[in-house]
Amino acid sequence: MTEAAEVLERLQTLRAADAPTHGGRVLSYVYDSGRDDLDELADAAATLARPLNGLDPTVFPSIAAMERDLVGFARRMLHGGRSVVGSVTGGGTESCLLAVKTARDLWRAQHPGATARPRLVTASSAHAAFQKAAGLFDLEWDAVPCAPDGTVRATELIGRLGDDAALVVVSAPAYPTGALDPIAEVAAAAADRGMSCHVDACFGGFVLPWWPGVPAWDFRVRGVTSISADLHKFGYAPKGVSVLLHRGRRRHRAQFFATTRWPGYPVVNPTLLGSRSASPLAAAWAITQRLGDPGYAELTASIARVAAEVRSLVDGIRGLTVMGDPAGPAIAVVADESVPPRERVDPHRLADALMAHGWKIQHQPGFRQADGTRIPHSAHLTLTPVLERGMPELGAALRAASDSVRGAPPADPRMLLAALRALGYGDGGRVPGPAAAWRLLRLAGAGRVSATQPMALLMALIERLPAPVAEALLTELLARLSEPR
Ligand SMILES: Cc1ncc(COP(=O)(O)O)c(C=O)c1O
Incomplete structure (x- = not known):
């Protein structure tokens, strides 16, 4: 037996080795709104819901009530009508997995005689969760190459659609590149072929609705059949919560697993897990109730200002440039190939050097695609509201770290x-x-x-x-x- 205080002390010692979760110094993994009151509210709500089991909302109706509110909030934000329904899941990967499983099951029902595995069409920049889904649910992942600036052409994606494809996925935006896929064109083509089209807005779902100048990408778009949006990213909830919305009840019900074929309690699981914590759901519910539409609009305006500043900051650093034209809070920086090698800033050397200044941006290896073209190695920055306070420090660190590595060639393995x-x-x-x-x-x-x-x-x-x-x-x-x- 160990005293509780000692146990907690040990945990504190362990936590001291972690990268900081607050303050914006880590530009990936964590999403700091900069508002302590939201964290406190989330903690209190999570504690209230801690003993519950999300397995059965008939026994714990508070779970269904919170889920109704969250799905309703997301549906309004994504311009879904009353026919749009969905579920709260345990995170982005789970939402993506379920979107694929649902589309596959509907495809199988439409193609009872099919013997081949259906295809899952995505841009090669789609989140890796879709490769995982293809593996788990026995689809063939068909990746469409992107241009080196991270964009994918609608015609390329549309060219891969067909009767043997169960689902096409488009991202809003893609995490590694920040690019918004050509959603309207692809969704319309999918609709014309009677196919499912999922918009992966796990990253952008709680930002793009308030981001200035984004073309329609949500349920306003004909042909979009499902959307995933993570509450544990720009919903500012603690980890373990996302929503997956479907156009139409029939589609939503295909997501469920239900069985009465065992001697135990009848099992009905809308998501992958059985017993599950209600704490992340309660925390997300509390935050959306507190912020509402105006709260998210305000936080998003703050990120949009940060994004504009970061882009002009990078523009001012010789040898470094932003990949493509990102829509939203994901920015990838790459070496500027238009200047001579001695003036280039290698993004991975920059990311290493930034650590000495107390900032952490995320290394992304270069990626050679099926057609031989390469998406260059880059460093990813997730921009959050809290950064607005830290811009002068981030600017100074980015400039100093860039100066320290300018001209150094990429690491040679x-x-x-x-x-x-x-x-x-x-x-x-x-x-x-x-x-x-x-x-x-x-x-x-x-x-x-x-x-x-x-x-x-x-x-x-x-x-x-x-x-x-x-x-x-x-x-x-x-x-x-x-x-x-
Ligand atoms: C676009 C996109 N989809 C899916 C995911 C997977 O989300 P999670 O890490 O919550 O499982 C992410 C995570 O960054 C993402 O950016």
């Missing part, structure tokens, strides 16, 4: 690659098991990771390794982190 090739892992034919992967990671100096570790070399290696090898190494890295010592 050639030696490591040669070593991996010599060991037979260069062409993807051989994939290391746990022990070999761990040895390779230590050889690469990546056996231990911390929140402040330079990542440029590891990212360069990931980019060049065959995907199955890189994936095995990263799996090992993460698995070892939580293995008991």
